Amino acid sequence: MTRTVSITNNKGGTSKTTTALNLGAALKRAGHRVLAIDLDAQCNLTLGAGHMPGNAHAGTFLLGETSFEETLVETESFDLIPSHKTLLSYEYRINTEPDSAFFLKDYLFNKQYDFIVIDCPPSLGALTVNALVASDFYLIPMQGENFAYVGLNEILQLTAKIKKRLNPDLELAGILLSKFDHRTKFAQMVYAKLQQNTNLKLLKSHIRQDVTLMECAAFGKNIFAYAPESRGAKDFDALCQEILAL
Numbered sequence: 001m002t003r004t005v006s007i008t009n010n011k012g013g014t015s016k017t018t019t020a021l022n023l024g025a026a027l028k029r030a031g032h033r034v035l036a037i038d039l040d041a042q043c044n045l046t047l048g049a050g051h052m053p054g055n056a057h058a059g060t061f062l063l064g065e066t067s068f069e070e071t072l073v074e075t076e077s078f079d080l081i082p083s084h085k086t087l088l089s090y091e092y093r094i095n096t097e098p099d100s101a102f103f104l105k106d107y108l109f110n111k112q113y114d115f116i117v118i119d120c121p122p123s124l125g126a127l128t129v130n131a132l133v134a135s136d137f138y139l140i141p142m143q144g145e146n147f148a149y150v151g152l153n154e155i156l157q158l159t160a161k162i163k164k165r166l167n168p169d170l171e172l173a174g175i176l177l178s179k180f181d182h183r184t185k186f187a188q189m190v191y192a193k194l195q196q197n198t199n200l201k202l203l204k205s206h207i208r209q210d211v212t213l214m215e216c217a218a219f220g221k222n223i224f225a226y227a228p229e230s231r232g233a234k235d236f237d238a239l240c241q242e243i244l245a246l
């Protein structure tokens with residue numbers, strides 16, 4: 001059975017791509033067949049997996065212009081449906097179709113993977129809706145060092161609507177605190193505040209600040225290939241175990 005996880009937060013720079021890259025790679029290292037999908041026109045996951053964007057990408061795949069096999073690339077980290085800087089024009093075209101929310105779910109039907117990890121863009125448009133409709137779980141990475149949780153309501157409202165109308169199976173895997181420094185009073189305050197909210201399901205694992213997480217993606221590598229002894233590798237291993245236990 002395939003488990004599909006969307007990594008989503010409409011706020012920018014909250015570690016979505018870092019999480020998709022390294023959770024995907026951790027799941028593959030644990031022996032699972034992993035497909036990752038880059039749904040962000042910034043192409044950060046595509047580049048982080050060491051692939052240069054080309055003519056076949058998530059946009060052409062979603063509109064049926066390229067087949068799954070034509071779009072797929074094998075990388076060191078996982079199999080990948082890459083993105084392209086023109087993806088927004090494809091999102092616009094998808095939006096004009098009556099069944100626009102179901103394109104990704106339909107095209108992923110019966111694919112032979114244990115996990116599909118989807119890196120969402122920092123917005124809640126048609127691509128994010130497609131990801132959530134195709135998913136069993138969604139994971140929200142956020143920072144513990146500012147009031148990032150203020151924007152959480154928008155995602156939770158969208159996912160509640162999608163669960164009610166389009167995908168009853170959708171569940172929150174949890175909120176993942178990233179770039180987290182538990183030693184600061186402020187981080188502890190944010191953590192306590194999130195814990196008080198019983199709707200929010202905070203994951204036990206968190207990802208500490210670690211410069212090698214920034215470096216690895218810039219070199220087109222996952223953290224296990226780039227710095228296997230790093231804090232980042234340990235934290236993503238722990239997250240992987242927690243996700244496997246869901």
Ligand SMILES: Nc1ncnc2c1ncn2[C@@H]1O[C@H](COP(=O)(O)OP(=O)(O)OP(=O)(O)O)[C@@H](O)[C@H]1O
Nearest residue numbers: 012013014015016017018122179208209210213214
């Ligand atoms: N735990 C961490 N420690 C250090 N740097 C991190 C960590 N997590 C992410 N970063 C860095 O923070 C920046 C933003 O992270 P990332 O690209 O993963 O966020 P994002 O949510 O995907 O952003 P966007 O909304 O633009 O897609 C990147 O430069 C990344 O390398």
Ligand SMILES: [Mg+2]
Nearest residue numbers: 016017040044
């Ligand atoms: Mg990103």
